[in-house]
Amino acid sequence: MIREIHVFKDGQTLFEDVIVPNRDLDTNAVMMLVSSSTKKLQEWKIDSMEIERFRYVYMNSHDTQFIITMDRQASLMKVNEAMMNMVSKFMTVFESVLETDEWKSTDFSPFGVAFRHLVGRIPVKLCLAGHGGTGKTTLLELATLPSQGPPQEYVPTFFGDKAMLKADFDPYVFSIFDLGGQDRFVQEWGKIIRAGSMVVIVSDSTKDNIAWTKRVAYPVLKTELPYARCIAVANKQDLKGAMSPQEVGRKLGVPAYGMQANQRDFRQRWLGLLKELAFETCDFKIAAEIEVD
Numbered sequence: 578m579i580r581e582i583h584v585f586k587d588g589q590t591l592f593e594d595v596i597v598p599n600r601d602l603d604t605n606a607v608m609m610l611v612s613s614s615t616k617k618l619q620e621w622k623i624d625s626m627e628i629e630r631f632r633y634v635y636m637n638s639h640d641t642q643f644i645i646t647m648d649r650q651a652s653l654m655k656v657n658e659a660m661m662n663m664v665s666k667f668m669t670v671f672e673s674v675l676e677t678d679e680w681k682s683t684d685f686s687p688f689g690v691a692f693r694h695l696v697g698r699i700p701v702k703l704c705l706a707g708h709g710g711t712g713k714t715t716l717l718e719l720a721t722l723p724s725q726g727p728p729q730e731y732v733p734t735f736f737g738d739k740a741m742l743k744a745d746f747d748p749y750v751f752s753i754f755d756l757g758g759q760d761r762f763v764q765e766w767g768k769i770i771r772a773g774s775m776v777v778i779v780s781d782s783t784k785d786n787i788a789w790t791k792r793v794a795y796p797v798l799k800t801e802l803p804y805a806r807c808i809a810v811a812n813k814q815d816l817k818g819a820m821s822p823q824e825v826g827r828k829l830g831v832p833a834y835g836m837q838a839n840q841r842d843f844r845q846r847w848l849g850l851l852k853e854l855a856f857e858t859c860d861f862k863i864a865a866e867i868e869v870d
């Protein structure tokens with residue numbers, strides 16, 4: 578997921594667009610550091626550096642520094658491509674003003690539309706992780722098939738089910754993976770969702786399931802997707818004996834949100850939660866920082 582773009586020239590900001598603000602780092606300090614490295618790059622070369630869970634992809638063209646901030650746990654290849662496209666588009670419009678002093682009085686803000694368009698072309702990968710039968714497929718369908726009722730039959734899923742989701746997440750488009758929760762598939766999660774920015778841990782709010790999640794799913798998530806942001810869904814809140822979302826969250830060590838995936842009334846809540854996770858406006862936990870006792 579691309580989070581921010583900054584364009585500098587002679588220490589001035591020509592353009593910036595911050596879609597998801599970085600609350601973990603001092604952005605000005607990071608930009609100073611990255612732009613000084615960017616200035617040393619040859620024309621049209623791309624390089625990147627990582628800091629914590631963020632990656633900074635940068636390019637220098639016409640003595641102008643372009644810096645994209647992305648989730649570290651996302652496809653660098655796709656962002657490199659987006660960078661190339663973006664700088665080409667930028668130069669198509671602004672090359673001549675950059676070659677004289679005219680840039681000092683140019684309004685670069687119209688570039689925002691093209692930038693957001695490029696951002697939307699890289700799907701944000703979201704992984705539904707949890708044991709078989711907890712409601713992953715139901716959640717996927719709840720999000721993506723508003724015209725059909727969620728399936729009431731239990732059909733075990735083979736790994737790799739995937740759906741595109743375009744809702745009220747502009748400029749982002751999600752690509753959601755429903756990972757089969759059979760124990761023998763769990764080791765494959767990393768391969769399927771290597772570039773996953775976000776993880777929703779799905780639990781049916783029972784004690785056994787929480788134990789399974791911590792024992793089987795956590796080691797894989799923590800090694801394969803250490804920089805992904807995670808929340809938990811405490812599903813099946815309608816069932817007798819379901820643990821409360823607070824308790825599920827406390828036991829899992831990840832903020833948990835109550836859900837009833839087989840009820841269409843919960844669709845708005847589910848989509849709202851996904852949006853909050855993408856824009857980082859809800860409580861979440863970075864996979865590497867989840868505590869396992």
Ligand SMILES: Nc1nc2c(ncn2[C@@H]2O[C@H](COP(=O)(O)OP(=O)(O)O)[C@@H](O)[C@H]2O)c(=O)[nH]1
Nearest residue numbers: 709710711712713714715729731813837838839
């Ligand atoms: N009672 C109840 N059943 C649910 C809920 N969510 C899903 N289910 C049912 O649980 C079963 C397993 O769901 P499924 O989505 O196939 O689980 P998956 O293996 O994680 O993909 C299905 O029969 C669903 O209809 C819920 O909130 N409450």
Ligand SMILES: [Mg+2]
Nearest residue numbers: 713714733734
């Ligand atoms: Mg399934």
